[in-house]
Amino acid sequence: xxxxxxxxxxxxxxxxxxxxxxxxxxxxxxxxxxxxxxxxxxxxxxxxxxxxxxxxxxxxxxxxxxxxxxxxxxxxxxxxxxxxxxxxxxxxxxxxxxxxxxxxxxxxxxxxxxxxxxxxxxxxxxxxxxxxxxxxxxxxxxxxxxxxxxxxxxxxxxxxxxxxxxxxxxxxxxxxxxxxxxx
Amino acid sequence: xxxxxxxxxxxxxxxxxxxxxxxxxxxxxxxxxxxxxxxxxxxxxxxxxxxxxxxxxxxxxxxxxxxxxxxxxxxxxxxxxxxxxxxxxxxxxxxxxxxxxxxxxxxxxxxxxxxxxxxxxxxxxxxxxxxxx
Numbered sequence: 001x002x003x004x005x006x007x008x009x010x011x012x013x014x015x016x017x018x019x020x021x022x023x024x025x026x027x028x029x030x031x032x033x034x035x036x037x038x039x040x041x042x043x044x045x046x047x048x049x050x051x052x053x054x055x056x057x058x059x060x061x062x063x064x065x066x067x068x069x070x071x072x073x074x075x076x077x078x079x080x081x082x083x084x085x086x087x088x089x090x091x092x093x094x095x096x097x098x099x100x101x102x103x104x105x106x107x108x109x110x111x112x113x114x115x116x117x118x119x120x121x122x123x124x125x126x127x128x129x130x131x132x133x134x135x136x137x138x139x140x141x142x143x144x145x146x147x148x149x150x151x152x153x154x155x156x157x158x159x160x161x162x163x164x165x166x167x168x169x170x171x172x173x174x175x176x177x178x179x180x181x182x183x
Numbered sequence: 184x185x186x187x188x189x190x191x192x193x194x195x196x197x198x199x200x201x202x203x204x205x206x207x208x209x210x211x212x213x214x215x216x217x218x219x220x221x222x223x224x225x226x227x228x229x230x231x232x233x234x235x236x237x238x239x240x241x242x243x244x245x246x247x248x249x250x251x252x253x254x255x256x257x258x259x260x261x262x263x264x265x266x267x268x269x270x271x272x273x274x275x276x277x278x279x280x281x282x283x284x285x286x287x288x289x290x291x292x293x294x295x296x297x298x299x300x301x302x303x304x305x306x307x308x309x310x311x312x313x314x315x316x
Contacts (some may be wrong), residue, residue, distance in 0.1 A: 016197070023204055029309055030208055038215050044286075046229045051235045052289060068204035090316075149249035180286060 043181040045151035053155040053173035056109055059089035060169060061159040070079075070124075071161055075136045076113070079128035082128030085111070088150040093129055105130040106151070114168040116158075217255070222250055223284035227274040230265065230296075230311065231288040234272070239292055239315040244299070248307030250276055252278040261305040262298040292315055 011039060069088075070080055086093065093105045108129035112122035127134075137152035156169045215221070223257050226247060233243050251261050253276045266273045271289070275283035288294075298309040 019197075023201075027204065027208065033212065034212060034215050038218070038221055041224060042228060047232055048235065051232065055290070090291040091289050091291065092270050095289065097288035106287075131273065167209070 015150070017147065035059065040183045041181050043147075044155075045175045045177055045181050048177070049151050049153040049173045050155075050176040052107065052175060053111065053153045053171045056089065056111060056171050056173060057155060057157060057169070059085070060171075061064060061157075064159050066159045066161050066167065066169075068162060069131065070113075074163070076124040080126060082109075082126045086128045090119075104176075106133075108133040108174040108176075109170075110134065110172045112170045114170065115167050116168060122170075129174070130176065133176050134172070137174060147182045150174045150176045151181075161177055196199060197221040219253055219282065220284075222253060223274045223276050223282070224286075225267070226250055226265070227272045227284045227286040229292075230272045230274070231286040232269070233311065234270075234289045234292065235265075237290060237292060237294070237311070237313040239313055241313040243311040243313070245302045245306065245311065246310045247309045250274070251305055251307040253277075259306075264298075265296040267294045268295055 014015070041088040069077060071077055072079075091107075093107050095106075108127070108131060110125065110127040112125040114120075114122050133150040136138065137154075139146060139149060153173045154170060155173070157165055158168055160166055192222070199263075214227045229245070233245070237243060249298055250264055254261050256262050257277045259278060260275065266275070271285050271287045272294075273283050273285045293316055295314070297310050297312070299306050299310050
């Protein structure tokens with residue numbers, strides 16, 4: 001009887017120790033998960049690149065009519081380059097000092113005008129920003145391994161010039177900023 | 184009878200310890216969710232997105248009452264938590280010198296932040312006035 005009683009006490013003690021080991025493992029797991037969750041930055045690049053594309057679209061056309069400055073007579077105005085458009089549209093790319101690669105522009109955009117008859121070859125296009133980011137858009141980003149690549153948004157819309165000719169306008173907007181948005 | 188009493192005390196201690204463990208876990212989760220690091224990042228990105236969407240002449244109001252509570256706890260003036268210069272938003276909610284989170288915006292406008300006061304007290308709201316450069 002004495003031996004049975006002693007064994008029972010021993011089993012209880014082992015159970016208690018085992019239980020606390022389980023609790024410690026659970027606590028450690030929860031702490032680790034919470035730490036990983038909150039230390040991962042919130043990826044705002046999706047919203048940012050959409051806002052960027054919309055800003056460019058707003059500068060190109062108002063209420064479906066393309067800004068007259070894009071045309072010189074019946075042709076496109078070759079003076080509208082990426083640089084000139086960026087300034088006209090109040091976009092500032094030189095904002096990245098202090099983080100990431102210093103002075104490396106974190107934005108890129110490309111605008112292409114197509115006629116409805118030929119939606120393959122653009123009749124006019126221009127771009128500005130860091131051209132290194134554009135190649136990232138060609139890669140399919142189904143996997144998490146590609147999170148560190150730049151975030152791309154493509155927007156398409158139809159607009160008319162003052163003469164009533166229709167154009168398909170494609171805007172590709174790209175935001176880098178992976179250091180601030182991806183762990 | 185004496186033995187049964189011992190078992191009861193052990194069980195109560197065990198339950199109390201378990202509850203204590205759960206309470207600590209929940210407090211940890213709440214603290215992490217409303218911590219300075221998370222809020223600084225959230226606010227700076229939100230303000231940058233608002234600045235990207237804004238047009239000169241706009242006045243934007245934003246509820247930052249969670250940030251006010253944290254700033255009060257850390258002894259920082261609520262009016263000093265947001266700094267915007269050269270298209271970069273900086274939000275700082277703790278007194279640590281290295282603390283703070285910066286995020287940039289592309290819209291080339293001047294954004295002037297100011298904390299809104301009512302009867303001499305901060306309301307927890309921030310106002311952003313947008314003007315052309």
